[in-house]
Amino acid sequence: MSTSTTGDAILKLDGVSKTFGGLKALTDVSFALQPGEVVGLIGPNGAGKTTLVNVVTGNLRPSSGSILFEGKDVAAQKPHEAARRGLARTFQIVQPFPQMTVLENVTAGALFGGGAASVGDARDMARTSLDFVGLAPLADRPAAQLALAARKRLELAKSLAMNPKVLMLDEVNAGLNSSEIDGALALIRSIAERGVTVLIIEHLMKVVLSLSKRLLVLHHGQMIADGPSREIVADERVIEAYLGQKYAAKLKERHHG
Amino acid sequence: MKSGPLAYLLLAAGILVLATTPLYADNYVVRTAAIVAMYGALATSWNFIGGFTGYPSFSTAAFFGLGCYVGAICQRAGVPMIAAWLIATLMVGVFAALLGAIILRLRGHYFAIGSIAVVEVCRLVVSSWSSLTGGGDGLNLPLLHWPPEELMRFFLFVMLGILVLSLIATFLVDRARLGFGLRCIHQNEDAAAMVGIDTTRYKVAAYTLSAIFCAAAGAAYASWTGYIDPTESFQILMTVKVPVMAMLGGAGTLAGPFLGAAAFVLLEEVFWANFLDWNRAILGVVIVLLVFFLPGGLLSLHLRRRAKSGGAA
Amino acid sequence: MAIYSQILANGLMLGALYACLAVGFSLVWGVLNVINMLHGSFIILGGYLTYFAWHAWGIHPIVMLPVVGALLFALGFALQKLVINRVVSAPVLTTLTLTFGLDMILYNVMTYWFTATPRRVTLDLGAVSLGPVTLPVDRLFGTALALALTLLLYAVMRGSNIGRAIVAVRMDRSAAELMGIRTERIYAITFGIGALMAGVAGVVFASIFPITTNVTGTYLGKAFVVCVVGGLGSVPGALVGGLVLGLVESLAGHWFGPQQAITAGFALMLIILLTRPTGLVGVRGYE
Numbered sequence: 001m002s003t004s005t006t007g008d009a010i011l012k013l014d015g016v017s018k019t020f021g022g023l024k025a026l027t028d029v030s031f032a033l034q035p036g037e038v039v040g041l042i043g044p045n046g047a048g049k050t051t052l053v054n055v056v057t058g059n060l061r062p063s064s065g066s067i068l069f070e071g072k073d074v075a076a077q078k079p080h081e082a083a084r085r086g087l088a089r090t091f092q093i094v095q096p097f098p099q100m101t102v103l104e105n106v107t108a109g110a111l112f113g114g115g116a117a118s119v120g121d122a123r124d125m126a127r128t129s130l131d132f133v134g135l136a137p138l139a140d141r142p143a144a145q146l147a148l149a150a151r152k153r154l155e156l157a158k159s160l161a162m163n164p165k166v167l168m169l170d171e172v173n174a175g176l177n178s179s180e181i182d183g184a185l186a187l188i189r190s191i192a193e194r195g196v197t198v199l200i201i202e203h204l205m206k207v208v209l210s211l212s213k214r215l216l217v218l219h220h221g222q223m224i225a226d227g228p229s230r231e232i233v234a235d236e237r238v239i240e241a242y243l244g245q246k247y248a249a250k251l252k253e254r255h256h257g
Numbered sequence: 258m259k260s261g262p263l264a265y266l267l268l269a270a271g272i273l274v275l276a277t278t279p280l281y282a283d284n285y286v287v288r289t290a291a292i293v294a295m296y297g298a299l300a301t302s303w304n305f306i307g308g309f310t311g312y313p314s315f316s317t318a319a320f321f322g323l324g325c326y327v328g329a330i331c332q333r334a335g336v337p338m339i340a341a342w343l344i345a346t347l348m349v350g351v352f353a354a355l356l357g358a359i360i361l362r363l364r365g366h367y368f369a370i371g372s373i374a375v376v377e378v379c380r381l382v383v384s385s386w387s388s389l390t391g392g393g394d395g396l397n398l399p400l401l402h403w404p405p406e407e408l409m410r411f412f413l414f415v416m417l418g419i420l421v422l423s424l425i426a427t428f429l430v431d432r433a434r435l436g437f438g439l440r441c442i443h444q445n446e447d448a449a450a451m452v453g454i455d456t457t458r459y460k461v462a463a464y465t466l467s468a469i470f471c472a473a474a475g476a477a478y479a480s481w482t483g484y485i486d487p488t489e490s491f492q493i494l495m496t497v498k499v500p501v502m503a504m505l506g507g508a509g510t511l512a513g514p515f516l517g518a519a520a521f522v523l524l525e526e527v528f529w530a531n532f533l534d535w536n537r538a539i540l541g542v543v544i545v546l547l548v549f550f551l552p553g554g555l556l557s558l559h560l561r562r563r564a565k566s567g568g569a570a
Numbered sequence: 571m572a573i574y575s576q577i578l579a580n581g582l583m584l585g586a587l588y589a590c591l592a593v594g595f596s597l598v599w600g601v602l603n604v605i606n607m608l609h610g611s612f613i614i615l616g617g618y619l620t621y622f623a624w625h626a627w628g629i630h631p632i633v634m635l636p637v638v639g640a641l642l643f644a645l646g647f648a649l650q651k652l653v654i655n656r657v658v659s660a661p662v663l664t665t666l667t668l669t670f671g672l673d674m675i676l677y678n679v680m681t682y683w684f685t686a687t688p689r690r691v692t693l694d695l696g697a698v699s700l701g702p703v704t705l706p707v708d709r710l711f712g713t714a715l716a717l718a719l720t721l722l723l724y725a726v727m728r729g730s731n732i733g734r735a736i737v738a739v740r741m742d743r744s745a746a747e748l749m750g751i752r753t754e755r756i757y758a759i760t761f762g763i764g765a766l767m768a769g770v771a772g773v774v775f776a777s778i779f780p781i782t783t784n785v786t787g788t789y790l791g792k793a794f795v796v797c798v799v800g801g802l803g804s805v806p807g808a809l810v811g812g813l814v815l816g817l818v819e820s821l822a823g824h825w826f827g828p829q830q831a832i833t834a835g836f837a838l839m840l841i842i843l844l845t846r847p848t849g850l851v852g853v854r855g856y857e
Contacts, residue, residue, distance in 0.1 A: 057451070083453035095451065097444035108441050111434060113453030119437060162452065313663040359844060366605060366662050370794055371843050374836050377791060381833040493787055497670050500663065508663075538678035544671030548657060548664055 009068070010035045010197050011056070011087075011166050016065035016075075018048075018055055018221075025051045026221045028065070033166065038188075038198045040208030040229070043218035044241065049201045050092060052218065053168050057089050058082040069166075083113040086165035090155040090172055096143035103139040106130055106157045113162030122161075129161040133187060149180040156187060166197045173207055185210060209233065217241065264512035268424070271519055276417055279410045287409045291481075293522045294416035295474050299495075300502040300514035301423040302470040305463045307500055308509035309436060311443035312361070312460065313369040316353075317499040319376040320468040322490035323349045324475025326383055329396045329485055338399075338480050345476035346469050353468030357461040364446075373496065380491035395486030398479055412481045416474065420515065423470040427511050430466070439463050443509075505547055507554025517554060572702035577820045579703045583713040585816025590716035590774060591789060592796035593723060593808035594767030600803015601740040601760045602658060607669040608649075609793050610786035611676045612642060612765050616772020617781035618680065621689045631691055631777050635715075638769040646765025651758040658757060673786075681783045688780035712774045719770050723763070724805040736760050740803055795839040801849025810851050814838070 009032035018026040025048050033039055043049050054060040056067060058077040067075045069085060077085070097105050106126035107119070116122035130136045133153045138146065143154060152172055159167055169188065173181045188211060192198050202208045208215065208229070215232040217225040219241040225232050232238055278290040299317055306314045324345045331341035360371040383390045390396065401408055430436040438459045441449040450456050479485045498521070500508075506517025524543060528536035595609040616638045623629040623637075649672065657664055695707035727733035738746040739756045747753055775781065792815070800811020815835055822834030842849065 078455075079447075079450040080453050080455045083451055089451065091451075095445055095448035097441055097448060099444055100440070108437065108449075108454075109452045111437060112441075119432070119434065158452065307663070311661075313661070313666070360840075363843060363847065366599070366603070367798075367843060367847055369605065369662050369666060370798060371840065374794070374840055374843075378833065378836045378840065381829070381836065385827075385829045385833065497667070501667055501670075504663070504667065534682055535678060537681075538675045541671045541674030541678065544667060544674065545653070548668045548671065552660075552664065 008035070009033060010070060012068040013056070014066045014068070016052075016055060016062045016067060018051055018060060019063045024221055026055065026062075029218070029221075029223045030065075031216055031223060031226055033197050033199065035165075035197055036192075036195050037214065038192045038200070038212045039214045039216060040212040041199055041201045041216045041218060042203060042205060042208055045203065047218040048221040049203075049218055050170055051221075053089055053170055053199075053201060056082070056168065057087055080112070083162060084115070086163065087168070088113065088159040088162045088164035088166070089168040090152070090159055090170055092171040092174060094148075094151045094155050096146075096151060096154055096158075098142070098144035100143055101140050102135055102143055102146070102154055102157075103127070103130065105143050105154060106161045109158040109161035110163075113164075115163065126157075126161050129157045132160060132190075133157040134183075148175050149183075152176065152184065153187070156184075156191070160191065164196055166199065167191065168199045168201065170201045171203070172200070173202065173204060181207065205233070264510060264516075267516055268512040271515065272417065272421070275413070279406070279413065284405060284409050287406075287413055289522065289526055291409065291413040291416045293519050294413065294420045295478065296499065296502060296518040296522050297515040298416065298420040298423045298470050298474050299499045300506070300518040301420065301427055302467045303499050303503050304427060304508060304510075304514045305430065305439075305466040306460075307467070308503060308514065309430070309439040309443065310460060310463045312463075313365070313500070314372045314464070314467060315369060315496045315500065316356075316372040316375050316464075316468070317471055318491050318493065318496035319372075319379045320349050320353060320471035321475035321478075321495065322376070322379055322383070322487075322492075323352065324472030325479040325485045325490040326390060326396070327472070328476025329398050329479045330389065332398050332480065333396065338401075342473055342476040342480070346473045349472030349475075350465050350469040354461055354465045357464035358457070361457065361460045361464060373493070376491050376493060376496050380487050383491070384487040390487070393487060395484055395489075398483050398485070400483055401480070408481075412477065415477045415481075419470055419473050419477065422473075424511065424515065426466060426470075431511065435459065435462060440509075501544055501547070504554055505551070510554070513554050573824070575701070575703050577824050578817070579705060581817035581820030582813060583705070583709055583816070584820060585813035586713045586717045586720070587771075587774065587778070587812070588792055588796050588815050589809045589812025590720050590767070591771045592793040592800075592812060593720050593805055594764035594771070595790075595793035596797045596800070596802055596804070596808045596811075597723075597736075597767070598761055598764035599797060601736055602650075602654075602757050604654065604658060604665045604669065604761075605662070606761070606764060607666060607673045607790065608676060609764070609768050610788070610790035611673050611680065611783075612646070612768035613772040613775065613789050614781060614783055614786050615676070615680060616642060616769030617776035618684050618689075618772075619769075620773045620776040621691055621781055624691045625689075631693075631773050632715075635770055635773050638773050639766045642769030643762040643766040647758045647762035649765075650761035651754075654761065655754050655757055677783060677786060684783070686783050688782040688784075689776075690780045691777045693777055709778050712778045716771065716774050719767070719774075720805060720809060723767060727805060732756075732759060736763075792835075795835050797849070798839045799842050799849060801851045804851070807849055807851050811849065814850065 012032040014030050016026060016029045029052065041049055051060065055062045058079045058081060062075050066073050069087060074085065097108065103123065103126055106129055107122045110116045110125035111119060111122035114125055116125055130139055133156050135150065135153050135157055138150060146154060173184055176184060185207065188198065200208055200211055213229055214227065215229045216223060217232060217238050224241060225235055225238050275290040275294055278287045299321065303314065303317055306312050327345035327348050328341045331344050332338060336344065356375065360368065363371050384393050438449065438454045441454055442456055442459060446456055502518040502521045503514040504517065505521055506515065507513025525540060528539045532539060591613060595606055598604055598606045619638050619641065620631050620634045623634050624631060654668060657668060693708045695711065697704050697706045727737065735751050735756050738751060739753050743753055796808055796811035796815055799814055801807035818838050819831040819835050823831035
């Protein structure tokens, strides 16, 4: 099921482990993302999904293993270096600059991560990216005043302004209602159409399936499956890990009965 | 940065008033004007780390005191006065950059404590390194044999010069990538790193900027008074007073720190002159009232009124 | 080796005094997240009250212990309740500036009334010798008292409802509020206890060292160092921090001269700040 054979992967993890004290958060995780791919990363709560993102973006340093971004080992990078390389992320709990306006927030992304030449250029890039996510009317509001759905869009706009090559979306739909989720999904799709490689971290299976043809499954810090979405959702181990043994048994019963 | 036209006007008027004191006022007033300019420069320097970046730094007296000593030692070794000031500025700048790389890893209370400790350690090292610094006896500097009025006028303009340079630096930083990045760090340091800001380098830059003008002012002050000692040069009172001045005027604004320094020094002078026994308590009361009634500084009065009257910011 | 037993004894005695001096400061910092710049002045105030009671009416310091404790608790409680509570959740710079302003007032009042002349309660108890070690009895007595008071606070924090409520507020303010603890009141009590401990430390100090407003800053500095070295907000932290500081100062004083003892203390603090910001026995999460 592994797809780690290809050579021109944009992001490639090889045997990445992370331990906290004696606790193993990630064990020997390997996978590769191809340029332009949209991949879902799923797994139950506590499976290590956010730890994995933190390791890739330099917020945590892996205990062992290598992380190759465009062929270069970046395991020891700092978060700001990851951002400048084109590895952007959103946070499960959104992290705006609360007293700055929406426009200033996104300008920060363009200026420091997106390689804008000047503050003025960065502001122009920020406006484009606000238009793209549909936040232009709120550009002059302080970020702290936004409702949750708008704050999530702000995170997306900020990441986009950084001109990312790989964008990791950590539970970008958590806390949104279903119409807001639909809006967010449409937005993610159009981001992917621009050629950005997207890794969607979710525990809502439905959301991931509608976006990505390929799924990675993390369970207890181990990558237990990696393959086409349709095969993955039928994989017994995945169902068991993800939905619990009870549900898996029920599902099996239904198939047999 | 929310400095409206009123702030610029006040700033220009303030500097003009200070610069013209020798034309119409006696030596005491000129001396006070020079002290206002000096504290204005110190508070404007502090603004880089405390106002822009939001790090509660209490290192001002360390930079000032080291500036005093490096300048004095250079002058005693025969270096011309102004060259000695430049050397002091440069050396303290390098010191601040190295120190900053270490203590800026601390945040919040711990950074505050670390930065105060720096003042104490500097004072103790200077007072025990007698062979170089004269220890507790202090150091005498070459005397300037000028008429008192001329001397006073000269140092007024020196202090004003340092003040204006610190204001220009503030103006430039505010408009540049550096200022933007520092304000991001102030709001959310982790998020700042995630958008690609090299937070360590930016903070070190802010800390260094907050040091160099203090060092210049310290070195000039040493030449002015002609004598320095460790207790006068490294005062805990100064290290707390300067941030209070910046807050009084409005931390994080261009004009606020200078205006706060001016208000504070003038109040202090009035209290010293009229209530010798109680001046410290009165300043204490002023500080307490400031914390309760003017948390955003004097300039916020203007902004608040504007907000109330419905004017869009 | 005799000299080192003497240094060790001196260091431990000094350390116990430092622990007692710092424990209230540590408690306030740990629980309220407020750096109390008044702490040094509280200690001196306790010392003055002791001195004047002894000088004017011949009241023994030990009798003054509960009196000073009660007075300073009342002062601390009132200050927190009426003044500091209003900005208790503001950023460091604000709360620190506020307590600094309050300290300027208290300091001025004390220098006005008492002047800066050093004063001391002289009990003249002589000295005892234990093998190679000579110990002044007043100092020994003070050390024992300081230690007893610190341990008493520990017992109160562990054993009483108030103590448990304070610990609960320190751990998680909002959870404590949900359990029905009135945090504002707990803050006032904690600040009161902090002032009380400073006051009784002052009683002990007045019987050993000269009392003058000139040393408020020195005592405050010691409190800082003890807290950072030992770890914030706990009695064991203050004890460990105090003893370590006492020993380091004694040793550094012997090796490099008395002036360097203080430098060594601050250097120790900077090293601990940078390598182990939670202190030697600190709990994570209070940075």
